Amino acid sequence: MSSSNELDLNAFVDGELTADQQAEFLEAMRDDPELARQACELGQLKAQLRLAYASPPPPRLRGGARVGASWRAIAASGILLVLGVVAGWLLPDDVERNRFVVLDADGRGQTPATAANDETRIVFHLTNADPLVAAELLDEVEGMLAAYQADHRPLRVEVVSHSDGLALLRQSLTAYGTRIHELAQRFPNLTFVACRNTIDRLRVERGIEVRLVPDAEVIDSGVNHVVRRQKEGWSYIRV
Template sequence: MQDKNPEDVSDELLNSFVDHQLTSEERQEILSRLKRDRVLSDRVCELQHLKEMTRLAFDDIPPSRLPKRVIEEPRSLPRMVAAAAIFCLGLLLGMVGLPQWGNGEDRNGQTASARNDSLTKVLVHLSSADEAAALNTLGNLEQMLAEYRSKGEPVLVEVIANGGGVKLLGPDTPAIAERIAHLSASYDNLSFAACRNTIEQLQLTEGARIQLLPEVKLIDSGVVEVIRRQRDGWAYIRG
């Protein structure tokens, strides 16, 4: 059975999938989702085709004006179309045997019918190291939490950071650290999480040592958690 809403997987995640920027575990999560959702599979195929056709546009630019990487990796139209076709065929044929999602239970063993439908669940995804944008997101988040509190309406919010976003959840960005400390002390229905995969990758590629704030918990994969939350009906906000 297909998911009712194939749009709940963000374009950012699909772009990362198509560009092979995910870990094996993260790709497994998305492939499993694609196996169950034909509409979502079509979105991925269209995205792959669009990327290939965009690369094709470089063929009309004189070589002297092309970036070196593009000059060294020329692609003909037949080759590009074939690549897109093979990619989409792989989605249809290569996903057989992947595990299905569970029997309707979430990670805590709670069935969908047992969840409180009146509870609004919001996922905020931070994937950029843009401090100004993150501060703006946290400001909007505080306004939303205050509004729900004033109306007596239940809401649960989780902020998940991966990519460049994990760099904002440490003491090196004091303005954000202060805002997170304030929000965490004011709202017990708000949590922050950082991706372990990203942190380990930054340590390997940049030699960076990421120190997280005490209010931030560590999760194995930010992308996997985002997909799970969206699957469970959480509203998605890209920070």
């Protein structure tokens, strides 16, 4: 068999011949039984090879590498866990301690600030209807505001009137309407706050339509408000 025939034979078995060449090779096999036998043998060998490697085994992975990788992953996740626990243990304290709130011009802002802010913030919680108590409170508040102003120290004061303490801010009951107005005009950092729950309760239980002094602001719940202020880092004084 010539070398060109041998090339053709392999090409035929591999199916690499063009249609014309294939026809020519088939005619040659018909004329040459030896060529036909060789083609048949070669085809069988090829089929056997194809069968044997039909699904070649995947390349064997290094078992040790997997073990090593998982050991490192476990160690790393363990350390991350410890870091997370320790960080979680440390952070809340820090955050709670340093959290203050800066008020806006109306005294109601919510912008968080940091402990670097040295503004003193005091919320007075007035629940007593006694005018003497209220008078002493107003004197204390005025004294503090004036002293801080003279020293150029930042100060915020809120007087939250709640329950019986609402009397201080009721037009019909307060003995200090003018004084409250003067203080509010003189100190923009002073806010008088009335509790809406108390106002609603007076209307429902006693049929009283509460009229407040013009300088009073209204919030939903006095109790909720003083709790929030304490959480925000304000000093709390119950009067």
